[in-house]
Amino acid sequence: MKTHNIEIRxxxxxxxxxxxxxxxxxxxSDGKIASIGQTPxxxxxxxxxxxxxxxxxxxxxxxSARIAGNIDAxxxxxxxGGVTTLACPPDVDPIIDEPELxxxxxxxxxxxxxxxxxxxxxxxxxxxxxxxxxMSLLRDAGCIAVSQGRGLxxxxxxxxxxxxxxxxxxxxxxxxxxxxxxxxxxxxHDSAWSSRLGLxxxxxxxxxxxxxxxxxxxxxxxxxxxxxxxxxxxGVALLRAAQDDGLPVTGDVxxxxxxxxxQDIGYFDPLARFDPPLRGFEDREALRIGLAEGTLGAVVxxxxxxxxxxxxxxxxxxxPGATGIELLLALTLAxxxxxxxxxxxxxxxxxxxxxxILGIDAGQIAVGQRADLVLFDPDAQWTxxxxxxxxxxxxxxxxxxTLQGRVMKTLAGGQLVYERG
Amino acid sequence: xxxxxxxxxxxxxxMALAESLRPVFERAPETVLIGVFTGGVWxxxxxxxxxxxxxxxxxxxxxxxxxxxxxxGLSPNVQPTTVPLDIAGKPVILVDDVLYTGRTTRAAxxxxxxxxxxxxxxxxxxxxxxxxQLPIAADFCAWRVSxxxxxxxxxTRTPVDDPKGQLTWSLDDA
Amino acid sequence: xxxxxxxxxxxxxxxxxxxxxxKEQLTRLLDTGxxxxxxxxxxxxxxxxxxxxxxxxxxxxxxxRTRTTxxxxxxxxxxxxxxxxxxxxxxAKGETLLDTVDNLCAMHADMFVVRHESSGAPHLIVDHLRxxxxxxxxxxxxxxxxxxxxxxxxxxxxxxRHYKGDFEGxxxxxxxxxxxxxxxxxxxxxxxxxxxxxIRVVGPQTLIPTDIEAxxxxxxxxxxxxxxxxxxxxxLRLQRERMTGALLPSATEFHxxxxxxxxxxxxxxxxxxxxxxxxxxxxxxIDSAVADSPRAVILPQVTFGIAMRMAxxxxxxxxxx
Numbered sequence: 044m045k046t047h048n049i050e051i052r053x054x055x056x057x058x059x060x061x062x063x064x065x066x067x068x069x070x071x072s073d074g075k076i077a078s079i080g081q082t083p084x085x086x087x088x089x090x091x092x093x094x095x096x097x098x099x100x101x102x103x104x105x106x107s108a109r110i111a112g113n114i115d116a117x118x119x120x121x122x123x124g125g126v127t128t129l130a131c132p133p134d135v136d137p138i139i140d141e142p143e144l145x146x147x148x149x150x151x152x153x154x155x156x157x158x159x160x161x162x163x164x165x166x167x168x169x170x171x172x173x174x175x176x177x178m179s180l181l182r183d184a185g186c187i188a189v190s191q192g193r194g195l196x197x198x199x200x201x202x203x204x205x206x207x208x209x210x211x212x213x214x215x216x217x218x219x220x221x222x223x224x225x226x227x228x229x230x231x232h233d234s235a236w237s238s239r240l241g242l243x244x245x246x247x248x249x250x251x252x253x254x255x256x257x258x259x260x261x262x263x264x265x266x267x268x269x270x271x272x273x274x275x276x277x278g279v280a281l282l283r284a285a286q287d288d289g290l291p292v293t294g295d296v297x298x299x300x301x302x303x304x305x306q307d308i309g310y311f312d313p314l315a316r317f318d319p320p321l322r323g324f325e326d327r328e329a330l331r332i333g334l335a336e337g338t339l340g341a342v343v344x345x346x347x348x349x350x351x352x353x354x355x356x357x358x359x360x361x362x363p364g365a366t367g368i369e370l371l372l373a374l375t376l377a378x379x380x381x382x383x384x385x386x387x388x389x390x391x392x393x394x395x396x397x398x399x400i401l402g403i404d405a406g407q408i409a410v411g412q413r414a415d416l417v418l419f420d421p422d423a424q425w426t427x428x429x430x431x432x433x434x435x436x437x438x439x440x441x442x443x444x445t446l447q448g449r450v451m452k453t454l455a456g457g458q459l460v461y462e463r464g
Numbered sequence: 465x466x467x468x469x470x471x472x473x474x475x476x477x478x479m480a481l482a483e484s485l486r487p488v489f490e491r492a493p494e495t496v497l498i499g500v501f502t503g504g505v506w507x508x509x510x511x512x513x514x515x516x517x518x519x520x521x522x523x524x525x526x527x528x529x530x531x532x533x534x535x536x537g538l539s540p541n542v543q544p545t546t547v548p549l550d551i552a553g554k555p556v557i558l559v560d561d562v563l564y565t566g567r568t569t570r571a572a573x574x575x576x577x578x579x580x581x582x583x584x585x586x587x588x589x590x591x592x593x594x595x596x597q598l599p600i601a602a603d604f605c606a607w608r609v610s611x612x613x614x615x616x617x618x619x620t621r622t623p624v625d626d627p628k629g630q631l632t633w634s635l636d637d638a
Numbered sequence: 639x640x641x642x643x644x645x646x647x648x649x650x651x652x653x654x655x656x657x658x659x660x661k662e663q664l665t666r667l668l669d670t671g672x673x674x675x676x677x678x679x680x681x682x683x684x685x686x687x688x689x690x691x692x693x694x695x696x697x698x699x700x701x702x703r704t705r706t707t708x709x710x711x712x713x714x715x716x717x718x719x720x721x722x723x724x725x726x727x728x729x730a731k732g733e734t735l736l737d738t739v740d741n742l743c744a745m746h747a748d749m750f751v752v753r754h755e756s757s758g759a760p761h762l763i764v765d766h767l768r769x770x771x772x773x774x775x776x777x778x779x780x781x782x783x784x785x786x787x788x789x790x791x792x793x794x795x796x797x798x799r800h801y802k803g804d805f806e807g808x809x810x811x812x813x814x815x816x817x818x819x820x821x822x823x824x825x826x827x828x829x830x831x832x833x834x835x836x837i838r839v840v841g842p843q844t845l846i847p848t849d850i851e852a853x854x855x856x857x858x859x860x861x862x863x864x865x866x867x868x869x870x871x872x873x874l875r876l877q878r879e880r881m882t883g884a885l886l887p888s889a890t891e892f893h894x895x896x897x898x899x900x901x902x903x904x905x906x907x908x909x910x911x912x913x914x915x916x917x918x919x920x921x922x923x924i925d926s927a928v929a930d931s932p933r934a935v936i937l938p939q940v941t942f943g944i945a946m947r948m949a950x951x952x953x954x955x956x957x958x959x
Contacts, residue, residue, distance in 0.1 A: 238847030239657075241757040241784030241820060246848075309639050310765075311758025355736055355766070357756035359783065528677070528685035528952075537956030538670060538687075546676075578682035 047089055048072050049457065050082075054094025054418060058101060059387045060395035060407035069099055071414040074457030078410060092459060094418050097451055100390055102127025102415030104397035104406045106217075106295055107271060107343035108368050110160065111135040111148055113435045117348060117368070118156040120434035122461035124369040125417030125450040126344070127158055128398065128405045132217075132271075133165040134192030140165035140176045142184035149185040157455030159415075161187040161401065163217055166205050172196030172223070175205055179212040187401055188215040188269065193318050193363075195253050197223035202256065206266035215267040215402070218257055220278065221319060225249035230359050232305045232322040240311065242359065245320055247275040254281045261290060269400055270294040272345060274319035276329030283338045293400050294338065295392075296330045297345035298374045299367060299440070303327070307440060313354050313361035314440040317345075334392055335382050341397040342378070344371040348436025366436035370427065372419060373446035380447070386421070414457035423449035474619060474631040477590050477606035478507055482514035484604050485557065485588060489517055495555040496582075498522040498547065500572050503561030503619040507590055509627060511559065522547040529571035552580035561619040563589040563605070566598035591633075593617055611635075642764045645773070649957065652764050652777040653950050655786040657827035664795065664831055670949035671796050671942065677714060678944055687952050688717035691748040696738070697780070698724040698754040703917065704780055707940070708751045708789075711947035717749075735759065736766050743767075749776045749951065757783030757820075776954040784818050789950055790915055791824025793943040795832060797935055798870050800942065801911050805832040811864045811906075812838070812855075814874040814896055814923050815845045817885075821915045822874055823853075830854045840864030841896060844885045861896050865905040872913045873898050873923045881922065889922045898924045900931070911935045 049071040056067045056079060067080040070088075077083045108129040110117035121129060131148065133139040139148065145162040152160035164181030166189040168174045173196070178189050189209060195218060196202050209216045229245030231237035237244040254270065258281070261268045273279060273294045282294045299317065304327040308315045315321060333339045347364025354361050367374075371393060379389025398406030405415065426445045429437040453461035489495055497519050499508030505523045512521045523546050527538060558572055569587060576582065588604035593611045611617060616636050621629040641658040645651045650663055659667075677685055693712040697705050705721060712719045724738065733741075735754075742750070752760045760779040767775055781787040795805075802808055810829055816822045816839045829837050830853070839850060840858045851857060858864030865871060881889040898912060912924070912934045920926045928934060 233848050235849035235852030238850050239823070239853060241782075241786070241823060243784075244848060310642050311761045313762070352734060355762070356734060357754065357759040357762050359756040359758070525673075527673070528687050533687055533956055535957075538952050574686065578684065579680065 047074075047457065048086055049090045049092060049414075049454075049459070050086075050088035051092045051094050051099055051416065051418070054097045054099035056099045056408060057386050057390060058408040059391040060101075061409065062387050063408070064385070064387045069408065069416065071454070071457050074414055076408060076410055076412050076414050079408060090459070092418070092452060096420065097418045098386065098421050099408070100417050100419065101394040101406045101408050102417050102453065102455060103371060103393045104401065105129040105344050105346070105368060105371060105393070106341050106397055106400060107132055107297070108346035109135050109348070109364070110346070111139065113348065114148065114151050115155050116433065116435045117346070118152060118158050118160070120366075120368050120432065121158050122156070122453040122455065123433045123450060124344070125372050125419060125453050126368055127415035127417070127453065127455040128161070128401070128403070129158065129368075130161045130163050130187055130401065132163050132192060133190055134170060138165055138170050139163070139181075139186070140168050140170065142177060142180040145181055145184040145186050157458050157460050159405070161185065163187060164189045166191045166209070166216065167196060167201065172198060172201055175208055178209055178214045182212065182214050188217045190217040190219070190271070193219050194221035194223055194226055195257070199256060203260050203264070206260050206264040210264045210266040215269060217269045217271050218253075219271045219319070220250050220253035220257060220273065221245070222249045222252045222256075225252065230316065230320065231308065232320045234305060234323055236305045236308070240308065247277050247322070250275050250278045250319065251281055254278055258285050258290065258292065261292060268292045271343070272297045272300070272319055273330070273339060274300055274322050275326045279329045279333035279338055283333070286338065293340045295341040295343050295397075295400070296334055296339045298342050298371055298378075299345065299365065300327065301331050301334065301342065301378045302374060303440060308358070311358040312440060313356060313358050314365060314438050314442070316358055316361040316363050317365070318363035331378060331382065334378070335384065337396075340392060340400050342375055342392040344368045346434070348434050349438055350436070351438070354438045365439040366432060366434045367439060369432055369434060370439065370441055370446065372417070372450055373448045374441070376421070376448040377446060414454055416454040417450055418452040419448055419450045421448050423447070425449050471633040471635060472607055474590065474633050478510050478631065479514060481507070481588060481590060481604060481606040482511045485511060486515060488555075488557065488586070489515055489519055492555050493517055495557060496520055496522060496551055497557050497559055498524055498576065500558065500560040500568060501525040504559045506619070506621055506631060507561060508559040510631070522551075524572050524575050526568055526571035526575055529575045531567055531571065547576075547579045550580055551576070551582050553583050555584045555586070556582040557586050557588050559588050561590050562617050563587070563592045563600070563602050564595050566596045566600035569600050570598055590619065591617060642761055642768070651773070651954060652760075653788050653954060654760055654764065654777070654779045655827065656788045656791040656824045656831070657786070659828075659831065661831050661833070664792070664828060667792055667946070667949055667953060668796050668799055670953055671792070671946040674945040674948040674952075675942070677948070678941070683714050684716050685714065686716045688712065688715040688955055691717045691955060692746060693717045693719050693749045693751060693951070694742050694747045695719065695721045696724055696742075696750055696752045697722070698735075698752070698759070699781070700725055701753060701781070704753065707943050708778075708780060708947055711944050711951060714944070715948055715951055717951070735762065739763050739766060743772055743775065747775060749778065749955065751778045751780045752782070753780040754782050757785035759783070778950060778954065781820055784820055785823060787820040787824050789943070789947050790821050791828045792950065793939055793946040794821070794825050794872065794913060794915070795828050796942045796946050797913060797939050798911075800938070801935060802869055805829065805834050808834045808869045809836045809867050810834050810838070810870040810872065811840055811868045812872045812874060813840045813861065813864065813898065815876050815880060816841055816850065816874065817845045817847050818877065818880065819874050825872060826853050826855055838864045838868070842886070861902055862905045865902060868906040868910050870913065871898065871903065871906055871910055875915060875917065876919060876923050878919070889919075893922050897922060898928050900925070900927055903928065903933075913939055916940070
């Protein structure tokens with residue numbers, strides 16, 4: 044095959060990993076980055092991508108996007124959101140608890156897209172929390188980690204066994220910390236607000252007790268733990284303390300939780316139903332700070348496409364989650380903007396830091412790296428509308444909101460896979 | 465429009481109206497006076513005092529029977545309707561202050577029939593200002609006057625809470 | 639955010655909650671209720687206000703009692719009433735709540751009376767009607783989950799005003815299962831707006847919602863301190879399935895701690911009235927001796943309930959308060 048050379052010309056290159064931020068051309072050869080700034084010897088561009096006025100950043104790395112079920116549409120959404128690497132949690136239909144299912148997702152994604160799709164396998168069979176899934180085989184089939192989906196097994200002994208076994212196989216364990224019984228029937232943050240609305244509640248203790256259990260067992264077993272979608276100030280504090288104690292534990296936060304809090308439920312808006320629930324104002328502030336300080340390593344879209352049939356129903360009956368992968372960049376930029384962070388810092392938790400948690404080479408612009416890039420207009424304002432979203436899920440509490448920063452072009456594996464029409 | 469200063473004396477008109485009703489009560493002593501809130505009730509009470517037999521007085525508030533409910537809604541101060549006796553089979557004199565479109569009378573008749581079936585109903589008004597929209601006419605009337613549409617003829621009582629208060633007419637542009 | 643029960647001019651067009659209603663709006667509703675009291679006393683118990691209007695009772699949660707009071711109220715206003723027992727009808731066949739609403743709209747409904755086990759379900763209907771431009775259809779919340787039961791709240795306020803004249807200076811206690819009680823929430827908001835001096839909620843921590851103080855109430859674990867100098871005592875219904883389990887050990891123990899007896903009521907003012915939204919569990923939240931005593935105004939509550947529901951329907955259909 045003939046060498047394909049691309050020059051991305053005139054953009055502002057921002058690489059969070061190296062803290063590089065300057066106007067430069069990026070030269071791509073054979074799907075990899077050949078040079079930044081200087082034209083490589085003998086380079087002749089087959090394709091020039093005009094990046095004038097655009098930021099050229101690493102393709103985004105999203106640790107939580109539920110794309111299985113409608114892989115083609117969701118990967119279209121992914122590149123429209125500038126996401127070139129993503130992890131898909133196991134709690135999709137069908138549950139990713141068998142190696143063949145994981146393999147099928149990976150293969151399907153490879154067939155239709157340049158986006159790197161990394162399934163997260165189920166930690167227990169059917170996520171039922173009783174019998175271990177084939178963690179080693181799942182890993183061999185392409186799973187980046189195992190997870191229990193939303194929450195922990197009810198049976199703590201199963202949790203212990205799962206962590207022991209995962210540690211033996213050297214499979215990372217990603218857990219959304221929620222104590223089973225305390226979170227089982229809840230739909231909202233336990234507070235004056237849920238009391239007022241009469242919604243059954245999930246106390247913060249559901250998260251902190253789960254984290255404490257997991258952390259105790261992590262010391263015990265040596266399992267590599269990543270906490271997904273930490274939702275409370277107390278959760279951030281526990282994570283920080285564990286990190287300070289030297290435990291190699293990481294955490295992420297859902298991007299919506301950086302912007303919304305419990306009162307955004309308003310008058311029972313089912314679109315604002317999430318799991319974990321939107322928590323209090325102070326929790327949101329702690330999450331924003333925790334992400335800025337690096338306690339929380341990554342921010343995730345928690346992309347969960349939902350149809351009208353499960354969302355335009357009473358709040359308590361609505362399926363939790365919302366479409367989000369196409370909002371990840373703009374919402375992350377808005378978080379950085381609100382804390383006056385430089386762009387190279389704002390992008391860190393959706394690029395290099397997220398890739399570090401995955402343990403793969405991604406999320407940076409460096410010579411020899413796979414050419415996964417997002418080109419975005421940092422000044423473009425746009426209003427979130429159902430008709431603009433490529434995901435099969437059109438519903439998000441951000442509908443109607445005006446956001447700043449819009450993906451214009453996406454390259455994955457050195458190919459221009461998305462260009463805003 | 466008639467001169468405001470030359471509005472007739474309502475008190476004298478009530479006496480005249482009572483006088484014209486006297487033969488009715490002589491002929492049929494069981495006749496009942498029913499006033500329409502609020503002016504009609506004041507007048508009915510006066511008339512009852514002026515007549516030697518002091519016939520019983522009831523009242524109807526037509527708020528629940530208005531035909532313009534869906535446009536105007538419910539008036540905030542609906543008064544209780546009190547029909548004192550069983551009116552079934554009895555002659556009724558319905559008393560109102562001003563007869564205009566006839567819609568109030570229609571509503572009052574509807575409400576009255578929810579309490580029973582009177583043998584006869586006659587209408588007594590202090591003023592008939594014309595402008596009828598329904599086939600309704602007063603049987604007893606103290607004052608006939610033709611007023612333009614924008615005129616608002618109102619009977620007031622001073623002080624308003626005093627049953628013996630002075631009744632006067634006022635007229636203004638709506 | 640605009641209160642969904644109000645239109646852009648602040649008029650009440652749906653009744654979803656007692657929260658968000660001004661003192662004037664509440665007072666106007668109570669005054670209107672007063673004018674309907676007489677109608678039910680007549681031989682002819684009907685007035686033609688809602689003649690030709692179709693009122694649909696959409697009860698997704700079974701309650702013959704509440705449904706009947708709405709049915710009587712609508713019929714006394716001369717409306718046509720259609721009762722739909724949704725727990726056994728279309729939703730069981732997979733039709734969504736909003737599909738059902740669309741269908742009934744196509745049948746030219748004028749008013750929906752909605753009871754649903756999910757908090758906020760009537761709000762979803764209102765949101766949908768607004769989204770589809772059906773602003774002429776009114777929604778009355780007849781109880782949604784634990785959230786609100788505004789007509790019960792209004793009839794409770796009517797009862798209190800009837801016996802106590804005014805709300806200024808009143809001490810009111812709500813006793814028992816506050817956690818699951820939409821009645822308690824409706825009463826609290828209304829009492830707060832109408833200016834009650836103190837509102838107490840009394841019960842074990844398992845039955846008191848988190849941070850309920852934020853609604854402007856005092857929390858008492860102890861019945862005697864909660865009842866002290868009360869003018870109004872509202873016992874709440876304790877659902878049978880909650881009497882034993884992780885919330886409470888037993889009905890007997892609950893009665894021992896929080897059941898209303900004459901002895902306990904001595905802490906309240908001598909002229910204190912006792913209310914209950916019904917149906918009562920005699921010997922659990924309230925002693926029979928109290929329930930049948932002259933200070934109990936539980937049956938008048940029912941009577942006033944009809945008038946208040948007539949008032950709400952008339953005010954909504956007549957362009958709001």
